[in-house]
Amino acid sequence: MPNFMKKTLYAYIFKEIPTPFLVGMVTFTFVLLMGRFLKLAEMVVEKGIPFSDVVRMVAYLLPPFWLFTIPMALLLAMLLAFGRLSGDSEITAMKSCGISLYGLLPPPMLFAACATLACLWVTVYAVPWGNSGFKKLMVEIAQSSAGIAIKEKIFNNAFPGMVVYTQSLDTKAQTMGGVIVHDERDPRTPTTIFASTGALVSDPKSNSMEFQLRNGSIHRAEEQGGYRMVQFQEYNLRVALADGSNKATRKVSEMTLDELLHPPKGTQQKEIISRDLEYHSRLALPFSCFVFTLLAIPLGIQNRRSGKAAGFSLSIGVILLYYVTLSAFDTLGERGTLPPLLAGWSPNLIFLLAGAYLFKKTSDEERLPIFSLYPRLKEALRGRLSKGRKR
Template sequence: MKIIDLYIIKKYLGTFGFMLGLLTIIVLVIDVQAKAPRIESNGFKVSEFLVNFYPYWIINLIITFMSILVFISVIFFTSKIANNTEIVAIISSGASFHRFARPYLMTSGFIALIALLINHFVLPLSNIKKNELEPYTYNAVSRAEFTGNSEVSTQLSKTEYIFIKSYNKKEKRGSGFIYQKFDKNKKLIYQLNANDFYWDKDKKYFSLNNYFEKTINKDDTEKLNNGNTLNKSFGHPPEELFPDVLLGQNKTTPELIKFINREKEKGNANLNSYLNELYQRTSMPVSVIILTILGLSLSSEKKRGGLGLNLALGIALAFVFVFSFEVLKVVSENKSLPPLLAMWFPNLIFGPIALYLYFKRANQ
């Protein structure tokens, strides 16, 4: 049966590779054509993005649609060999359906393992490069959220807060800076104001200009101080102090876990987007195995509708599966569902369905 195993593995990987290449080329061409005017209007050349943005964007694209590609690939080549009565011949030779399914499980497990490693360690490094330029592919309103000025507030600890009237994430400078520290009774004990500030990347501190300090003593007396320039460190760079939704994508899993734990200690309750990112890195690769079992179960029997019916059903189910992840992300970020449950919910629903159909097919 080793020949059969190699035959199925070759079919699986060959179809998956073809689908992967086809999707990459089609989506790349469409995306470049759609975004070229925005790229050029921001002072860049499309050729620059083809070298410095799209290779990293493609990695993200492949991981996002890997489950769909695996499912459609399994449906496609299994339907073909089923219609050619090859599966009937294999089963008739004495092999059980479980034995026939073994190379499917081996190959899907291999792909899932690769996806798992990429998700946790490679994709975040790729996202750093991708996210540097991605805002310049957005429209003006969306781009301003990442490159323009905005009001910012953050909690450094349970007793420390920073408020900024206008902050530019790209230039890492702003105006209207306020730092406040409270005691355990939530009484203000220190406040630092500055007209404007910037982040000194080399020296790793904030340089505050035209600052004013107020220290409130236990007897409610105040100590005032002011000056032209004050250099102050708050323990972390701006991207850590004022995180955006892209920060979680840029961190490897050990770094992301460390960041989430630190934010929890600070009392930050708005962590669902980062938790979604963390849990999805494992749940999506697992879905590769689930969808392989589901695809095998649906397409391994010769049907009157043939390949077309199986493909139509497979594509519909695959998009429902992946789309459900995006919907559940929004639900989780609105705190209507715990992130762990949200990111594993599609697997929890499709997993039992896949197993039921598999054993039903095996017992026929």
């Protein structure tokens, strides 16, 4: 085939991918964000959080989601694109012109390379920025609106080592009624405080919050097995808020790749394993774009005329299977059964081998067992339904 015809063909195949990819990105991102929307709406309506802060929260939440939605959207795009080409017999026409299935690989692999680079940028820069930025923003909101961390008639554990319960809460006035505070910050002397009323006061300068309690009692267990009760008219309890900029308190999801790879001296072995797992998982997920592409091409071609709904269902099934495998190997890595390198990359290797097998079967024009089994199940189901109607 002349070069200009090959370029035209490659451009034609490449143009099939972006539209379903963007649709998949929007759909999957929206589905993942839906679980957060109700909580964000509650912050605006009940807690009076400015809408601009909610928009910032969404912006910080997007990068960790993109790390998953980019490969997911790519899988869906490849399934729909090659399903459409196969359904319209264009794959058959290309083969009749002497183009093998391997000859159709450059356009989807080029798009997969672009998706992998985008995913690598997300995992190296955007994910640590989003996770740490979200944590800092929540601290800022807690400092400006103390009641954001507390809900009435619920045992709240938003403060480390403490459980707070309030019968009533006025979020605007930052006042409480019927307050119970169980303080275990010092495990040697756990304390329970009862107060009829109280107020919440935040102190941004000291990065803390103060409970100004009135008319209550303090119940404290002593080290030697004793017990002490003190009644008060006014009692101020200060609580330090978590500092989002403190590297010592950051989670592994908030760290950069360099911080994950080079833990400080004295880090416990369990923490080192957790860092190594996060490091390899972050690198493995972007390269799943190539794995999904190789897997989706034969599945899309053999899906044929089943339509977009079947392509979407098939993509969901593959995604669920992949992330179940990912979770299983992650658990093996956390337990120390597998080294972090093997635990992080094994799902990609397994699905890559499966994709290579399916690709070869499709290239040899052999029907995949999964698509041969589906019509049989469909006919068997119809037979049972018809027998049921006759009865």
